[in-house]
Amino acid sequence: MPSSLTVVGSIAFDAVETPAGSRPRLLGGSAVHFALASALFAETRVVGPVGDDFGEAEYAVLRDRGVVTDDIEQVAGGRTFFWSGRYARDVNQRETLQTDLNVFEAFEPKLSAASAAADHLFLANIQPDLQRTVREQCDAARFTAMDSMNLWIDIAHASLVRTIGLVDCLIVNDAEIKQLTDEPNLVRAAREALAMGPSVVVAKQGEYGASMFTADGVFALPAFPTADVVDPTGAGDTFAGGFMGYVAAHATDGPPDDELLRRAMAHGTALASFNVEAFGTERTATVTLDEVTERVDALGRMTTFAPQPVA
Amino acid sequence: MPSSLTVVGSIAFDAVETPAGSRPRLLGGSAVHFALASALFAETRVVGPVGDDFGEAEYAVLRDRGVVTDDIEQVAGGRTFFWSGRYARDVNQRETLQTDLNVFEAFEPKLSAASAAADHLFLANIQPDLQRTVREQCDAARFTAMDSMNLWIDIAHASLVRTIGLVDCLIVNDAEIKQLTDEPNLVRAAREALAMGPSVVVAKQGEYGASMFTADGVFALPAFPTADVVDPTGAGDTFAGGFMGYVAAHATDGPPDDELLRRAMAHGTALASFNVEAFGTERTATVTLDEVTERVDALGRMTTFAPQPVA
Numbered sequence: 224m225p226s227s228l229t230v231v232g233s234i235a236f237d238a239v240e241t242p243a244g245s246r247p248r249l250l251g252g253s254a255v256h257f258a259l260a261s262a263l264f265a266e267t268r269v270v271g272p273v274g275d276d277f278g279e280a281e282y283a284v285l286r287d288r289g290v291v292t293d294d295i296e297q298v299a300g301g302r303t304f305f306w307s308g309r310y311a312r313d314v315n316q317r318e319t320l321q322t323d324l325n326v327f328e329a330f331e332p333k334l335s336a337a338s339a340a341a342d343h344l345f346l347a348n349i350q351p352d353l354q355r356t357v358r359e360q361c362d363a364a365r366f367t368a369m370d371s372m373n374l375w376i377d378i379a380h381a382s383l384v385r386t387i388g389l390v391d392c393l394i395v396n397d398a399e400i401k402q403l404t405d406e407p408n409l410v411r412a413a414r415e416a417l418a419m420g421p422s423v424v425v426a427k428q429g430e431y432g433a434s435m436f437t438a439d440g441v442f443a444l445p446a447f448p449t450a451d452v453v454d455p456t457g458a459g460d461t462f463a464g465g466f467m468g469y470v471a472a473h474a475t476d477g478p479p480d481d482e483l484l485r486r487a488m489a490h491g492t493a494l495a496s497f498n499v500e501a502f503g504t505e506r507t508a509t510v511t512l513d514e515v516t517e518r519v520d521a522l523g524r525m526t527t528f529a530p531q532p533v534a
Numbered sequence: 535m536p537s538s539l540t541v542v543g544s545i546a547f548d549a550v551e552t553p554a555g556s557r558p559r560l561l562g563g564s565a566v567h568f569a570l571a572s573a574l575f576a577e578t579r580v581v582g583p584v585g586d587d588f589g590e591a592e593y594a595v596l597r598d599r600g601v602v603t604d605d606i607e608q609v610a611g612g613r614t615f616f617w618s619g620r621y622a623r624d625v626n627q628r629e630t631l632q633t634d635l636n637v638f639e640a641f642e643p644k645l646s647a648a649s650a651a652a653d654h655l656f657l658a659n660i661q662p663d664l665q666r667t668v669r670e671q672c673d674a675a676r677f678t679a680m681d682s683m684n685l686w687i688d689i690a691h692a693s694l695v696r697t698i699g700l701v702d703c704l705i706v707n708d709a710e711i712k713q714l715t716d717e718p719n720l721v722r723a724a725r726e727a728l729a730m731g732p733s734v735v736v737a738k739q740g741e742y743g744a745s746m747f748t749a750d751g752v753f754a755l756p757a758f759p760t761a762d763v764v765d766p767t768g769a770g771d772t773f774a775g776g777f778m779g780y781v782a783a784h785a786t787d788g789p790p791d792d793e794l795l796r797r798a799m800a801h802g803t804a805l806a807s808f809n810v811e812a813f814g815t816e817r818t819a820t821v822t823l824d825e826v827t828e829r830v831d832a833l834g835r836m837t838t839f840a841p842q843p844v845a
Contacts (some may be wrong), residue, residue, distance in 0.1 A: 313718035407624035410761040445754035450721040485837035485839035528796035530834040
């Protein structure tokens with residue numbers, strides 16, 4: 224039976240201003256960015272709420288990629304989560320202009336039997352109590368991962384730590400791992416996060432790439448260098464989608480081994496680089512497996528050295 | 535004939551406060567940090583000024599590593615360059631408390647015949663006009679590199695660009711490459727820096743590692759992960775020293791090829807990780823080639839992945 228993957232998280236409309244231009248209404252949200260990447264590798268079901276304004280065009284983007292949208296909950300009379308932000312000339316700097324939670328405010332994840340039966344699960348950034356209720360509905364999951372954010376570290380730390388204790392893999396920004404553990408050194412912070420329960424901790428480092436910490440040690444990859452950053456929104460979710468989709472697609476009976484996790488990091492990194500090269504989901508929605516593989520191969524070449532001279 | 539390497543730059547006393555403790559008087563300066571790393575690989579001559587307060591104990595640190603100190607100019611009645619700084623709990627943040635240029639203020643590099651005849655040259659961060667006078671004295675140099683800083687980009691941009699046009703390799707912080715070229719995207723910024731003349735541009739990225747840009751493309755390495763950061767002062771100079779020393783030691787008739795430059799990046803990265811694990815030059819002054827090689831090998835393992843599943 225092929226692997227299946229469920230992602231629970233936000234589905235949104237985004238308005239962004241970047242040095243490359245502005246767009247008033249883009250399909251976005253962490254679960255959407257994640258699913259468009261993961262579905263390249265493994266069947267992906269999205270669980271999340273939308274409003275009446277979420278229409279056929281938006282569903283089509285997901286379905287055209289093979290994403291299963293049965294568990295997208297359309298809330299009658301509601302409006303879809305809306306976020307707007309402005310990126311500086313250095314797109315690594317951004318400010319949030321507006322956040323309207325809308326239907327996301329009262330979201331209580333309800334998983335269908337099919338979504339709950341997925342063997343891989345990703346809990347995108349939502350309130351950690353909710354993440355835990357989802358985790359508990361997914362008994363069959365063989366590999367589970369989660370994201371979070373500074374807000375929950377601030378106001379729901381104990382709940383977040385409990386949730387982290389229930390997943391196999393934590394995928395958050397490096398600054399968040401440091402904040403979570405109150406430890407400014409990333410190596411020490413990652414060790415402390417591993418001690419909370421996960422066997423894998425991935426630190427997303429934005430333009431610098433990502434590092435993975437496991438019992439096997441450290442693995443680190445730079446971001447795929449791109450001269451054409453149009454809109455970084457969703458890059459981290461796209462990375463997580465590529466990572467989890469690849470893990471799901473190559474799952475064997477046991478937990479993913481170090482080699483598989485490394486390749487998954489590379490595929491997430493490649494996907495994220497496509498994501499930033501166009502507004503919203505435009506590029507990720509259409510990128511092909513061949514294009515991703517080409518960047519993974521290039522990433523391999525640009526990170527390899529022979530430690531000693533070859534005779 | 536074995537390769538030789540000349541470095542021109544600051545020799546200093548540093549006072550630092552870090553979360554690990556404070557030290558009122560440490561041997562420091564960019565040329566010192568550089569030379570203690572490079573001399574592991576290639577004979578290194580230091581050119582720079584010191585005052586009466588620079589004594590036998592300081593010379594001994596350099597000489598014990600094999601650094602040639604003949605061109606250290608002792609200025610009678612002068613005091614050695616002094617810098618003091620305080621690192622935050624997150625040691626990636628620091629503030630300068632005091633800078634006394636002292637003998638460095640009127641420094642005019644005078645190279646002995648032996649220093650000028652070196653086949654490898656590193657111009658540490660000094661005023662770009664001075665860097666150029668040194669560069670012009672070193673006709674025999676087969677591979678030359680330089681550092682700089684935000685101050686010179688601000689107040690001596692044209693002179694700096696002229697100097698960059700005379701070297702083979704620019705080694706600066708990523709933020710400095712962006713500032714130099716007024717281009718916030720590192721890939722584009724590095725291309726513009728390459729267009730100024732160098733065939734190699736290395737972006738130092740602090741805790742995130744370093745990236746190298748050449749006509750062959752991009753090569754990137756994470757920093758060697760260390761849980762024990764005691765004092766980051768001089769890490770960038772130590773990186774440059776390891777890089778240039780390794781290039782000098784393995785020089786062939788032509789310019790360094792991509793494979794050699796990659797290995798040099800790895801050796802610089804390993805050296806820098808030792809530098810930060812103790813105050814001042816304490817660790818770099820005593821680290822052995824075997825210890826460095828061990829970290830280079832470990833760095834190779836922690837950055838390698840098989841792009842596709844191995845059957």
